[in-house]
Amino acid sequence: MSVFSGLKFRKVSSPIHNLDPRVKFVYVCAIFVVAILFSEMLPLVILFLIQIPFVLLASVEREWLRSMRGAAFLATIIFLTNIGAAFFRDGYVLTAPSVESAVAMTLRFMVLVESFSVFFLTTSPDHLGLALEQTRVPYEFVFAFTTAVRFVPVLAEEAQTIMDAQKARGLELERGNFLKRIRNYIPILIPLIIGAIRRSLELAEAMESRAWGATKKRTNLYVLKMQRGDFVLIAITFGILVIAIYARLFVRIPTVNELLRSLP
Amino acid sequence: MIVVKDVHFTYPNGIEALKGISLTVQNGEFVAIMGQNGAGKTTLVKQFNGLLKPTKGTVLVDDVGTTKVSVATLARNVGFVFQNPDHQLFSESVEEEIAFALRNFGFKETVTKKRVTWALNLLGLTQYRKTSPFMLSGGERKRVALASILAWNPRILILDEPTIGQDYQQKEKLRQFILQMRTQRKTVIIVTHDVEFVAECNPRVLLMRDGQIIADGEATETLTDTEVLTKASIVPPQIAQIFLHLPNMKLPKNVIDVYEAREILLKTLERKSK
Numbered sequence: 001m002s003v004f005s006g007l008k009f010r011k012v013s014s015p016i017h018n019l020d021p022r023v024k025f026v027y028v029c030a031i032f033v034v035a036i037l038f039s040e041m042l043p044l045v046i047l048f049l050i051q052i053p054f055v056l057l058a059s060v061e062r063e064w065l066r067s068m069r070g071a072a073f074l075a076t077i078i079f080l081t082n083i084g085a086a087f088f089r090d091g092y093v094l095t096a097p098s099v100e101s102a103v104a105m106t107l108r109f110m111v112l113v114e115s116f117s118v119f120f121l122t123t124s125p126d127h128l129g130l131a132l133e134q135t136r137v138p139y140e141f142v143f144a145f146t147t148a149v150r151f152v153p154v155l156a157e158e159a160q161t162i163m164d165a166q167k168a169r170g171l172e173l174e175r176g177n178f179l180k181r182i183r184n185y186i187p188i189l190i191p192l193i194i195g196a197i198r199r200s201l202e203l204a205e206a207m208e209s210r211a212w213g214a215t216k217k218r219t220n221l222y223v224l225k226m227q228r229g230d231f232v233l234i235a236i237t238f239g240i241l242v243i244a245i246y247a248r249l250f251v252r253i254p255t256v257n258e259l260l261r262s263l264p
Numbered sequence: 265m266i267v268v269k270d271v272h273f274t275y276p277n278g279i280e281a282l283k284g285i286s287l288t289v290q291n292g293e294f295v296a297i298m299g300q301n302g303a304g305k306t307t308l309v310k311q312f313n314g315l316l317k318p319t320k321g322t323v324l325v326d327d328v329g330t331t332k333v334s335v336a337t338l339a340r341n342v343g344f345v346f347q348n349p350d351h352q353l354f355s356e357s358v359e360e361e362i363a364f365a366l367r368n369f370g371f372k373e374t375v376t377k378k379r380v381t382w383a384l385n386l387l388g389l390t391q392y393r394k395t396s397p398f399m400l401s402g403g404e405r406k407r408v409a410l411a412s413i414l415a416w417n418p419r420i421l422i423l424d425e426p427t428i429g430q431d432y433q434q435k436e437k438l439r440q441f442i443l444q445m446r447t448q449r450k451t452v453i454i455v456t457h458d459v460e461f462v463a464e465c466n467p468r469v470l471l472m473r474d475g476q477i478i479a480d481g482e483a484t485e486t487l488t489d490t491e492v493l494t495k496a497s498i499v500p501p502q503i504a505q506i507f508l509h510l511p512n513m514k515l516p517k518n519v520i521d522v523y524e525a526r527e528i529l530l531k532t533l534e535r536k537s538k
Contacts, residue, residue, distance in 0.1 A: 161351050164346070165352040167315065168313055168413075169339065169364060169412065170339050171364075172336045187352075190354035191353060
């Protein structure tokens with residue numbers, strides 16, 4: 001669950017929170033692309049470090065650390081599979097390049113988690129909906145999306161209550177073998193799903209009774225407008241992309257091993 | 265017997281819901297816990313079956329600390345009926361729903377059958393035996409939830425808002441049922457906002473506010489004490505209001521029962537007419 005808490009938005013004001021979500025999204029996508037472009041360790045380390053000023057500027061260090069910790073488990077698996085595969089491929093020896101590439105693959109994953117985490121930590125669901133709407137996504141879809149995001153904490157709370165109610169009737173989730181344990185979750189999942197369906201129907205009725213969809217052309221109280229910070233981020237994004245593509249095409253990237261050796 | 269000693273409880277999000285609660289509930293007692301929303305009523309009763317464990321202090325149920333045993337073990341003696349039945353109903357039929365807990369506790373199949381029949385009968389649900397609980401009305405679902413707890417005959421029964429969505433007749437049945445439990449020396453604890461229901465049952469009343477108990481005593485005392493009632497965001501029962509608003513008639517202040525009130529008013533009127 002800690003991975004998800006690392007993606008949960010908390011309302012604060014910071015230069016990063018105030019950025020246009022569209023620009024932030026483009027930035028995240030650019031980081032994503034660059035992370036895929038390189039499989040060497042050095043550029044991925046740089047990519048990982050580049051994001052840290054954003055985290056600090058947005059002052060979401062604690063949440064960000066939590067999401068990193070949540071991703072640590074998967075990262076370990078990625079590292080072990082990569083190093084294991086290389087170990088067998090090279091004939092049961094560990095070479096410096098194979099360790100380095102395993103670290104690079106792990107870092108690539110961490111960079112992806114990191115950038116998405118920063119995006120979701122600093123973008124309110126409302127802003128995200130607004131961004132989607134202004135990029136001409138039909139309002140029905142936008143509404144469905146923002147509602148889904150908004151109901152996640154509500155559902156989590158409800159799941160807890162249901163778990164309590166069933167425990168009070170003697171349900172022990174940790175009892176039995178693997179299959180039995182999965183079956184133990186049925187008394188929790190059914191009320192949760194039925195509750196969600198019932199709630200969505202109620203929501204639909206409540207919305208219709210408040211004239212949802214009465215006019216085709218909606219107006220918004222808030223309109224997203226690009227500001228100076230947004231242009232700065234666009235410039236940064238563009239810069240990163242250009243440098244990355246140039247480096248990919250024309251520069252031979254040294255391995256960390258070589259760098260260490262070239263030191264006097 | 266439930267013994268609560270200086271219990272503090274803080275939720276993981278930092279909200280301090282209980283601030284030093286001490287209280288003893290004897291076997292066979294009937295207690296109503298009342299107070300404004302967010303006063304900590306439900307948090308307190310969740311301590312009694314171990315769903316929540318005290319951050320500080322101890323809760324002893326029949327001399328066993330709740331931190332030492334699992335919820336399932338405590339639940340065998342402490343039945344907890346949640347406020348919203350939809351948080352627990354999941355079976356294909358009412359019968360299966362009631363049998364769920366019995367199977368969890370390892371009752372024999374023959375015993376389970378007998379107890380299910382008994383519980384269905386007790387709450388007037390026999391006709392719905394094979395019906396899906398999701399096809400029932402809100403009040404009926406609530407009764408199924410209650411039946412599913414009563415089926416294993418716990419010695420302590422906790423009811424969170426039992427009267428919501430019940431018509432007068434069902435409330436009266438509930439009241440009769442609670443009285444019956446008392447004659448069997450069973451402990452009943454209800455959490456409620458329903459002042460009139462409490463006035464009719466006349467239990468021991470605990471008033472809570474901001475995670476603390478601000479009054480503890482007989483319903484006739486607590487529900488007529490306007491000062492503490494205001495603090496707990498509760499309006500006195502209507503009978504008490506009439507008596508409180510007739511200061512010139514020299515009526516007793518601590519009356520909440522309709523029949524008692526009728527007798528007193530009749531006597532007073534007779535005396536006046538003479």
